[in-house]
Amino acid sequence: MTESRKAPRARRLSGLHLLLTYECNYECEHCFVWGGPSQTGTMTLDTIERILEQARALGTIEWIYFEGGEAFLYYDTLVAGVRLARESGFRVGIVSNAYWATSEAEAEKQLQPFVGYIDDLSISSDAYHGCEDGVTCPDIARAAARKLGIPVDFISVAAPEAADVAGSAGKLPSGESAVLFRGRAAEKLASRVAAKPWEQFDRCPWEDLRAPQRVHVDPFGNLHVCQGISIGNLLQRPLPEIMRDYDADEHPIVGPLLAGGPAEIVRRYGLSHEDGYADHCHLCYEARRLLRERFPEVLTPDQMYGIRGQ
């Protein structure tokens, strides 16, 4: 791969999503990152500072997102990190399940420190999320954000059965996305939809793996081109170096994905497999699980594969 082909990839990376913690107050069945109360791994403010410095050095990052797990569980770090990111010149967003919006007054109190510092608050609002005792925390959080002038939107994931509808006709209700059967969804939800022949999963439909526009970085520094597929570690090598040297075709997992999707991972490494899978991500995730011992630096960390981690 020549330098001239590599350079545009780094220029296009515009979003860095910080997984502030793998911990979450919920344990949703569709969660890509296996977030939950017993998960471990939380970013320190020092790590956030290092990441932001590297993001600045890369020169192409416009957006920094704070997500998880549930980022509000580490509220002081979140507030400090958001302010630091904003003061470093980035546009800033937060993704949250709004568990903290138990009343209008509480929601405004929680959001007040972010006024003028964030450009987007994305709230998970669907059948997987909610609050106890019938209180609709996402609605309360959205109203409070609007009152405070914080741009806000909902993220809604449809029931797993809707994946078949979306896959065949693309008729999910506006604003809803289909479940992708990776992470915990592969284990908990994939059996609820009809399996399709494994050979038909011959591409990655969702991520621009060759020239990613946004990547995720976790508390351990792993840079994920898709959750659980690392292309480097920011605490070991600076982001500009990782992006400069990223050769998608030579990457042991991304390479086969680009050549022929999840089905090609199975073929290339001679993996045993079922006849059918729920979707592309289901086959991709199951194939990767089988390859973790072979590519421990790439298929990491344990948290992304449902193992209570470091």
Ligand code: SF4
């Ligand atoms: S096919 Fe694999 S790489 Fe692509 S989005 Fe699904 S899990 Fe990620």
